[in-house]
Amino acid sequence: MRARDINKVELVKQKAIELxxxxxxxxxxxxxxxxxxxxxxxxxxxxxxxxxxxxxKVGMEEVQRMSAIMLENFDxxxxxxxxxxxxxxxxxxxxxxxxxxxxxxxxLRSSTYQEKVFEAFGEVFREPLGKFTQNAIERxxxxxxxxxxxxxxxxxxxYNLLRFHNEGKSLSGKPFVLTDEVLWSAFDMVLKGxxx
Amino acid sequence: xxxxxxxxxxxxxxxxxEGDKRYxxxxxEEQQIDQWTVDLHDIDCVLRIVSPTLxxxxxxxxxxxxxxQCEILT
Numbered sequence: 001m002r003a004r005d006i007n008k009v010e011l012v013k014q015k016a017i018e019l020x021x022x023x024x025x026x027x028x029x030x031x032x033x034x035x036x037x038x039x040x041x042x043x044x045x046x047x048x049x050x051x052x053x054x055x056x057k058v059g060m061e062e063v064q065r066m067s068a069i070m071l072e073n074f075d076x077x078x079x080x081x082x083x084x085x086x087x088x089x090x091x092x093x094x095x096x097x098x099x100x101x102x103x104x105x106x107x108l109r110s111s112t113y114q115e116k117v118f119e120a121f122g123e124v125f126r127e128p129l130g131k132f133t134q135n136a137i138e139r140x141x142x143x144x145x146x147x148x149x150x151x152x153x154x155x156x157x158x159y160n161l162l163r164f165h166n167e168g169k170s171l172s173g174k175p176f177v178l179t180d181e182v183l184w185s186a187f188d189m190v191l192k193g194x195x196x
Numbered sequence: 197x198x199x200x201x202x203x204x205x206x207x208x209x210x211x212x213x214e215g216d217k218r219y220x221x222x223x224x225e226e227q228q229i230d231q232w233t234v235d236l237h238d239i240d241c242v243l244r245i246v247s248p249t250l251x252x253x254x255x256x257x258x259x260x261x262x263x264x265q266c267e268i269l270t
Contacts, residue, residue: 030238042269045206045244050235 009047012037016058021103025111028055059108060120062101067124069094076131080141081191083132088158088187095162096178103166142194153193157186205252206269207243209259212236216264223262242269 015036020028030051034041048054070090074083095102108117133150136142142150164170165178211220211234220243224232231246243266245255252268259266 030235030242031240040270041238041240041242042206045235045242045269046201046204049233049244050242051237053233 008037008039008043012039012044012047013058013061016054017062017100017104020055020107021100024107025055030054055108056113056116059104059113060116063105063108063117063120064124066094066098066101066105067121071124071128074128074132076128077135078132080132080136080139080195083136084154084191084194085187087129087155088183091155091158092162092178092183096165099166102162140196143196150194153190157190158183161186200248203246203248205245205247205250205255207245207252207255207259207266208240208269209234209243209267210265211241211243211259220259220262220264223258227258240269 012033016033019033019036023032028051030041030044030048033054034044037044044054048057070087072090074086074090076083078086105117108114133142137144161178161183164176168175168177170176211217214236217234217236220234227250229245229247229250233244235242235244243255243259256266256268
C-alpha cells in the first residue's frame with residue numbers, strides 16, 4: 001500500500017484555500033483544483049469523497065489551526081486588560097499572517113457550512129474564553145452583558161481594522177495600512193468602554 | 197480511518213441529479229456496497245467506491261446495465 005504523500009496533501013490543502021477564495025464555492029470544482037495542483041482528479045478523489053468533503057475537511061483543519069494560534073499564551077486567569085490585549089495580539093497576528101485562510105473562513109461562515117464552522121470555533125474557544133470573561137465579571141472588572149454585545153465591542157473593532165488592512169482600503173476607498181498606533185488606540189477605547 | 201488506496205475505485209459517470217443518485221443508491225444497497233459517493237457538483241460526476249472486494253469491471257457493468265454511463269476515471 002502506497003503511503004499518503006504528506007507533501008501532496010499539504011499542497012492540495014493550500015491550493016484549495018487559494019482557489020476557494022479566488023472563485024468562491026460555486027466556482028470551485030475538483031477539476032480546477034486538480035489542475036492547479038498538477039495532479040489527476042483521480043488522485044484528489046483518493047483523499048476526499050467529493051467537493052463538500054474536501055471543503056469541509058480543509059476548512060475545519062484551518063479553523064483548528066488558527067484557533068490554536070489565537071489561544072497561544074492566553075491564560076484565562078489573568079486580568080481582563082491583559083487577557084484582552086493578548087487576544088488582540090494573537091488574533092491580529094494570526095489573521096495578518098494568514099490572510100487567505102482568514103478570508104476563506106469568512107466565506108465558510110456565511111455559507112451552508114457555517115454550523116460546522118461555529119461548532120469548531122466554539123469547541124476551542126468556549127472554555128478558555130468563557131472562563132476568562134467569567135473571572136473578569138466575578139472580579140468586578142466588567143459588568144455582565146449579553147454575549148453578542150460583549151463580543152461586538154471586544155472584537156468587532158479588531159476585525160474591522162483587519163478587514164480594512166487586508167483589503168488595503170478603509171472607508172470610502174481611502175488607502176489603508178494597519179499600524180500599531182491605529183490598532184492599539186482602538187484597543188484602548190475598547191478597554192475603556194468595557195471596564196467598569 | 198486509514199483508507200487502503202487499492203480499495204478506492206473511481207469512475208466517470210452521468211449520474212447527474214439527486215434522483216439519479218437515489219436510484220444508484222438502491223442498486224448499491226442491493227450489491228451490499230457500503231461506502232460510495234457521487235460528486236454531483238463535478239463535471240465528471242465522479243462515482244467513488246470503497247470496497248475491498250469489488251472489481252472495476254463489475255462496477256462498470258452494474259452501472260451501465262442500469263442505464264448510466266460509466267468508465268474508469270483517470
